[in-house]
Amino acid sequence: MARYLLTRLGQALVIVVLVTLITFVILHFLPGGAARAILGKEATLEQIAAFNHEMGYDRPLWEQYALYLQRLVHGDLGYSFQLNQSVAEAISQRLPKTMLLSLASTALAVVVAIPLGVVQAVRRNKWPDYTINALSLLAYATPIFFMGLMMIILFSQVWPVLPPEAPQGFTLGEVLADPAGLVLPTVTLAVLTVAVYSRYVRSSMVDNLNENYVRTARSKGLSEGRVIVGHTLRNGLFPVITLLGMYLPALFSGALVVERLFNYPGMGLLFWQSALKRDYPILLGVTLLISVATVLGALVADILYAAVDPRVRLKASRS
Amino acid sequence: MSLLRLVDLSTDIALRRGAVHALDHVNLEVRQGETLGVVGESGSGKTMTVLSVMGLLPPGGRVVGGQILFDGRDLLAMKPEELRRVRGVEMGMVFQDPLTSLNPTMRIGAQVAEPLRVHQGVGKAEARERAIEILRRVGMPRPEKIVDDYPHQLSGGMRQRVVIAMALIRSPRLLIADEPTTALDVTTQRQILELIDDLREEFKMAVILVTHDLGVIASRADRVAVMYAGRVVETATTEELFRAPRHRYTEALMHALPESAQGKLYSIPGLPPDLSRPLTGCRFAPRCRHATDACRTTDVQLVQAAEEHLYACLHPVTEPVAFAPRGAGEPREAAGSGTILSVRELVKEYDAGGKGRVSAVAGVSFEVKAGETLGIVGESGCGKSTVGRLVAGLEEPTGGQIVLDGTDIAGLDRRARRRMHREVQLMFQDSYAAMNPRMRIDGILTEPLEIQRVGDQAARRARVTRLLDQVGLPARALERYPHEFSGGQLQRIGLARSLALEPRLIVADEPVSALDVSIQAQVLNLMRDLQSELGLSYVFISHDLSVVDYMADRIAVMYLGKLVEIGPASQVVRAARHPYTQALIDAVPSPDPGHAPSPATAIRGELPSALNPPTGCRFRTRCPLAQEICATEPPLQGGPHQVACHFPLRPEAAVSAGAAPAGAG
Ligand code: SF4
Numbered sequence: 011m012a013r014y015l016l017t018r019l020g021q022a023l024v025i026v027v028l029v030t031l032i033t034f035v036i037l038h039f040l041p042g043g044a045a046r047a048i049l050g051k052e053a054t055l056e057q058i059a060a061f062n063h064e065m066g067y068d069r070p071l072w073e074q075y076a077l078y079l080q081r082l083v084h085g086d087l088g089y090s091f092q093l094n095q096s097v098a099e100a101i102s103q104r105l106p107k108t109m110l111l112s113l114a115s116t117a118l119a120v121v122v123a124i125p126l127g128v129v130q131a132v133r134r135n136k137w138p139d140y141t142i143n144a145l146s147l148l149a150y151a152t153p154i155f156f157m158g159l160m161m162i163i164l165f166s167q168v169w170p171v172l173p174p175e176a177p178q179g180f181t182l183g184e185v186l187a188d189p190a191g192l193v194l195p196t197v198t199l200a201v202l203t204v205a206v207y208s209r210y211v212r213s214s215m216v217d218n219l220n221e222n223y224v225r226t227a228r229s230k231g232l233s234e235g236r237v238i239v240g241h242t243l244r245n246g247l248f249p250v251i252t253l254l255g256m257y258l259p260a261l262f263s264g265a266l267v268v269e270r271l272f273n274y275p276g277m278g279l280l281f282w283q284s285a286l287k288r289d290y291p292i293l294l295g296v297t298l299l300i301s302v303a304t305v306l307g308a309l310v311a312d313i314l315y316a317a318v319d320p321r322v323r324l325k326a327s328r329s
Numbered sequence: 330m331s332l333l334r335l336v337d338l339s340t341d342i343a344l345r346r347g348a349v350h351a352l353d354h355v356n357l358e359v360r361q362g363e364t365l366g367v368v369g370e371s372g373s374g375k376t377m378t379v380l381s382v383m384g385l386l387p388p389g390g391r392v393v394g395g396q397i398l399f400d401g402r403d404l405l406a407m408k409p410e411e412l413r414r415v416r417g418v419e420m421g422m423v424f425q426d427p428l429t430s431l432n433p434t435m436r437i438g439a440q441v442a443e444p445l446r447v448h449q450g451v452g453k454a455e456a457r458e459r460a461i462e463i464l465r466r467v468g469m470p471r472p473e474k475i476v477d478d479y480p481h482q483l484s485g486g487m488r489q490r491v492v493i494a495m496a497l498i499r500s501p502r503l504l505i506a507d508e509p510t511t512a513l514d515v516t517t518q519r520q521i522l523e524l525i526d527d528l529r530e531e532f533k534m535a536v537i538l539v540t541h542d543l544g545v546i547a548s549r550a551d552r553v554a555v556m557y558a559g560r561v562v563e564t565a566t567t568e569e570l571f572r573a574p575r576h577r578y579t580e581a582l583m584h585a586l587p588e589s590a591q592g593k594l595y596s597i598p599g600l601p602p603d604l605s606r607p608l609t610g611c612r613f614a615p616r617c618r619h620a621t622d623a624c625r626t627t628d629v630q631l632v633q634a635a636e637e638h639l640y641a642c643l644h645p646v647t648e649p650v651a652f653a654p655r656g657a658g659e660p661r662e663a664a665g666s667g668t669i670l671s672v673r674e675l676v677k678e679y680d681a682g683g684k685g686r687v688s689a690v691a692g693v694s695f696e697v698k699a700g701e702t703l704g705i706v707g708e709s710g711c712g713k714s715t716v717g718r719l720v721a722g723l724e725e726p727t728g729g730q731i732v733l734d735g736t737d738i739a740g741l742d743r744r745a746r747r748r749m750h751r752e753v754q755l756m757f758q759d760s761y762a763a764m765n766p767r768m769r770i771d772g773i774l775t776e777p778l779e780i781q782r783v784g785d786q787a788a789r790r791a792r793v794t795r796l797l798d799q800v801g802l803p804a805r806a807l808e809r810y811p812h813e814f815s816g817g818q819l820q821r822i823g824l825a826r827s828l829a830l831e832p833r834l835i836v837a838d839e840p841v842s843a844l845d846v847s848i849q850a851q852v853l854n855l856m857r858d859l860q861s862e863l864g865l866s867y868v869f870i871s872h873d874l875s876v877v878d879y880m881a882d883r884i885a886v887m888y889l890g891k892l893v894e895i896g897p898a899s900q901v902v903r904a905a906r907h908p909y910t911q912a913l914i915d916a917v918p919s920p921d922p923g924h925a926p927s928p929a930t931a932i933r934g935e936l937p938s939a940l941n942p943p944t945g946c947r948f949r950t951r952c953p954l955a956q957e958i959c960a961t962e963p964p965l966q967g968g969p970h971q972v973a974c975h976f977p978l979r980p981e982a983a984v985s986a987g988a989a990p991a992g993a994g
């Protein structure tokens with residue numbers, strides 16, 4: 011197991027380095043170079059030269075990259091002149107709120123999607139399967155922005171039970187103090203996830219229900235419920251764990267739209283605003299963070315998978 | 330007294346293209362304490378019969394008529410909970426593929442004891458004890474440890490023992506075994522069949538043994554039912570059925586066995602009928618050499634031949650079927666003398682990721698002459714397929730030489746290697762998997778010609794048409810796709826493809842293992858015909874000794890990467906010199922019910938790992954004759970019939986091969 015962890019960790023590290031290389035290259039090839047991107051369009055040539063010298067941008071590329079890495083390691087993601095704040099600080103203020111939104115919506119999605127997928131698999135090609143399938147396709151095809159709008163119209167205007175805007179707190183505590191405001195953003199973000207997950211659970215369960223071991227279980231005279239819950243479900247859910255890790259980027263792009271729509275002060279909104287203002291340090295910082303988070307997510311999912319599936323666990327521990 | 334009786338049982342499987350009438354008025358009876366063998370080819374309904382009884386029909390499957398009487402009560406009229414109890418407690422089932430029939434993420438003990446927990450409310454600790462007890466009973470080594478293991482930690486044979494334990498823990502009155510040993514090696518098969526036999530007596534169960542293998546039936550069943558196309562066509566006591574079969578299909582099946590070959594193997598032409606269409610007359614009529622107009626129009630009913638013997642045939646067999654002593658067919662004329670392939674000290678090792686090296690092939694040497702067939706037999710993991718892949722150039726050897734027509738191909742560059750592929754071709758067990766499913770047959774057959782840039786388009790076209798003709802398929806097959814063909818036809822296409830470049834040597838890796846007996850006979854005969862027509866040489870790799878015996882001039886026996894015996898086919902099979910060869914021979918169930926394998930040669934235990942194999946003689950961990958000296962490696966020695974053993978079972982026979990007594994005793 012330790013060996014397996016080490017190799018997986020090594021792989022993750024390589025990918026992270028690659029990601030930093032890519033962001034570095036992007037930063038380098040921005041129109042007018044990093045200086046213009048950071049100082050803004052109005053900066054004079056002298057200012058740029060001074061900035062370049064100060065940041066080491068007049069040195070050889072590999073040296074610049076080394077410097078860049080060195081700064082990253084120290085948590086220095088750069089400085090946003092537009093926000094007048096370091097990128098790390100800007101992100102760390104908003105990250106917990108986005109995590110709250112993502113976690114809540116993912117948890118909600120998983121809790122809803124698993125039973126849906128299981129019902130679909132068990133009643134395959136019957137009306138429950140068709141109905142859920144149609145609904146999830148609909149959810150899948152609806153732009154998340156439109157979905158959010160519909161939610162606002164339905165639940166805060168037609169039937170005004172929930173506020174149309176997310177809580178506007180600065181800290182996590184302030185946000186949590188207004189749970190009603192969190193409902194619509196969470197649900198909106200969860201809808202798409204439910205659609206994706208339930209389809210995944212369905213196909214995984216269908217595969218498992220066709221396995222020979224299920225027939226063996228039935229031959230013991232077990233009830234259908236016991237066959238499904240006791241035998242198939244566990245095996246059917248393993249792939250979902252991997253999906254959890256890989257789904258992170260999609261989740262963030264969803265959060266981007268949802269935070270904008272509900273004016274939720276998280277990373278998505280920050281990213282959105284920075285994109286409008288061409289605040290490159292923030293954009294790259296966030297991108298880097300999301301990429302690293304994705305790599306870590308996949309890593310955690312794999313480790314989790316290895317921990318629960320005896321086939322992987324034992325193979326890994328033997329090698 | 331009958332324990333289970335099927336009365337006019339009919340089962341349909343609803344498919345998109347219509348209903349398949351898988352069972353049509355099946356009548357069967359199983360008595361307390363007896364073993365009923367149900368034999369038939371794929372599509373005969375033998376498996377559907379037992380699945381109907383167990384309520385495990387595939388999606389769309391439904392019993393549409395008749396009764397299933399268990400102990401006098403009709404299962405089809407029971408309430409679901411009661412039915413589950415009867416099936417879960419009084420019946421047990423063992424399935425074909427032990428590798429997939431266990432839940433991969435549930436501990437062995439939990440799976441085995443689950444019926445107790447569910448149906449008898451037994452507590453966790455007691456369930457575990459009972460699981461250990463029953464695992465011990467089915468011959469599991471270290472059951473206290475294995476209860477907590479997961480299925481993938483066990484070998485196929487061990488997993489089948491687990492499935493049997495699972496069926497037995499409820500002390501059922503009826504055990505249904507559906508092809509329980511088809512996926513296992515012969516020596517393991519023998520252990521499992523013996524186990525089922527012992528347990529039947531101990532638990533006083535009735536057993537239904539479903540199989541395609543007449544040999545398994547002959548040695549294990551009390552009575553036999555032969556099924557064809559969804560119907561029972563003949564039932565009799567085993568002894569009577571093999572002595573005097575009446576139905577023409579039963580007879581044809583027996584003649585199609587390589588064991589009964591007198592010269593050429595009888596092959597049943599054609600394919601079984603499509604059961605989704607309405608059928609009239611005897612269902613075997615289109616393939617029967619005795620069919621008359623009456624057969625095609627009358628609905629042939631079962632009639633009584635003797636008290637225990639029913640058959641449904643208008644022109645029954647009257648003369649008894651003779652089983653030749655194994656492979657006593659005339660010795661085949663000696664092949665040409667030129668050596669086409671010479672393998673010397675071939676070694677193949679795989680890296681096992683820091684744990685050492687897997688020794689798959691360890692110093693194997695043999696020769697193949699032009700026009701000759703060399704058979705390689707051995708159980709899974711013995712390295713026979715690896716040898717095939719090395720010879721065909723699909724893998725590179727770690728050491729040794731493969732001299733093909735005078736050139737050592739191990740040292741060739743890619744260009745020369747490609748040319749070499751013209752000379753050697755590989756034929757697979759599963760031709761379908763080796764074909765591009767989106768390519769038509771003409772594309773599949775011309776591909777090798779295109780790669781080797783042979784001829785122009787017209788010439789290729791002509792060549793391909795001729796190839797199809799040679800393997801006995803109509804020219805319109807060219808426009809079809811692989812999935813439109815049956816297994817036997819696919820093997821023909823696979824053979825056609827390997828013949829496309831006019832090779833001199835074909836390496837055939839288990840080419841007929843996935844086929845039914847009647848189809849297997851067709852393919853084997855085709856291969857032999859083409860050999861004499863084209864002067865081909867074969868390296869014929871198979872786990873099935875009787876098939877190899879039928880096909881090969883010389884046989885090589887492999888065990889754990891080593892060649893343990895090689896010699897003329899008749900001598901290796903009838904006067905084996907290596908204890909392992911003898912064990913293999915005795916483990917093959919013989920279709921002759923009078924033949925009883927001697928317990929002395931049974932080998933015990935499991936195949937050791939090829940990672941760090943035993944030193945000295947690799948067979949010594951399982952050999953009944955092993956002595957201290959066996960810790961040093963025995964060299965392969967002898968004249969034409971060589972053996973690698975310090976204590977060969979018999980001296981090399983005099984050159985006049987032939988009527989040696991069968992088996993060692
Ligand atoms: S009834 Fe006729 S066609 Fe059928 S098996 Fe007998 S002889 Fe052949």
Ligand code: SF4
Nearest residue numbers: 946949952959974975
């Ligand atoms: S050398 Fe020894 S252990 Fe090996 S097969 Fe011969 S007698 Fe058995």
